[in-house]
Amino acid sequence: MKNKQTIISSVNELLIKKFGIPKRNKVLPNPLDLLLATILSQNTNDNNSYKAFQNLKSRYKSWEELLSVKRTEIENVIRVAGLAKQKSEAIKNLITELNKRGTLSLNFVKELDNNFAIEQLTEFKGVGVKTASCVLLFALDRNVCPVDTHVHRTINRIGIVSEKTPDKTFLELNKNFPEGIAHSFHTNLIRLGREICKPANPSCGVCPLIKICKYKDKNLKIKAAGKQREFMLLDNVG
Ligand code: SF4
Incomplete structure (x- = not known):
């Protein structure tokens, strides 16, 4: 099995292929x-x-x-x-x-x-x-990936970590996190969680991660992904 860093990097690349590189303000907020x-x-x-x-x-x-x-x-x-x-x-x-x-x-x-x-x-x-x-x-543009409920759910379904709470997932996920990808990984994973890998009935049939995801109860019936919502609050503070 590939190591955690390699899987995180592969997930990041697949998500960028699906959603693109998330937009970010040039000036960091206070x-x-x-x-x-x-x-x-x-x-x-x-x-x-x-x-x-x-x-x-x-x-x-x-x-x-x-x-x-x-x-x-x-x-x-x-x-x-x-x-x-x-x-x-x-x-x-x-x-x-x-x-x-x-x-x-x-x-x-x-x-x-x-x-x-x-x-x-x-x-x-x-x-x-x-x-x-x-x-x-x-x-502060640190290479840290925050873990909310979407990130917690998707990361555990994919099989990158196996943890019961978002805070434990955060600790495991961020050990030796691959350099320079935290913002795109975090932002695109939230988008995946909102639009495709929803809490109930994930749309695995349209998921870019289907080949590497370890989730046992994949739902292949639903074809369409949810509506796209591009606005992300924390990239628009200022
Ligand atoms: S394959 Fe299914 S369970 Fe796995 S990340 Fe994609 S939507 Fe979620």
Whole structure:
């Protein structure tokens, strides 16, 4: 059996053949902006979390203003993203904690290696491994592949890892991850999970990975893939 790195590289190439190289802004977003957007993106779709992020950006001239507004006001501003109470608590806590450290910035993370950066970011209430790793990939251009439910499901079905939770999948997947492909691999895998390798009834008949995928219950009946949704929130923060 081929080693994990070779399989990851093959999957990446097959996904690029199917979906292309994902678009990416030339200018990386500010890490704090990206973290706030990622908090807003939890358990909702990209369009709603993008609206909530734009609401926050247009309502406040700077993130310093969040220090003096009530949490309930933030909750109202971001309501479209869902779980507004929980997310507003995480945002208020993050801004308050950063302020205690003397600056509303996550630039300190730029100096840290990946593991320590994730350790530091997950100390903030409401920031988990997935959210922290999104900051590393999308704002710092680190070669780290965040694992959400789509990535967790597809990676385990393909047989690259065999893990029960997204955080365990993240740890296994990112050990010696092949250089320079994390962004395209992550983004195209999410697209595969949304359009083809869905939780129920994956459309294996149109899947570009069918020859290398180890999933035992392949569904060959469904021919058409789902509707394409090209908008990805974290590539549009700024
Ligand atoms: S072959 Fe089927 S189970 Fe495997 S990745 Fe493709 S859609 Fe998912």
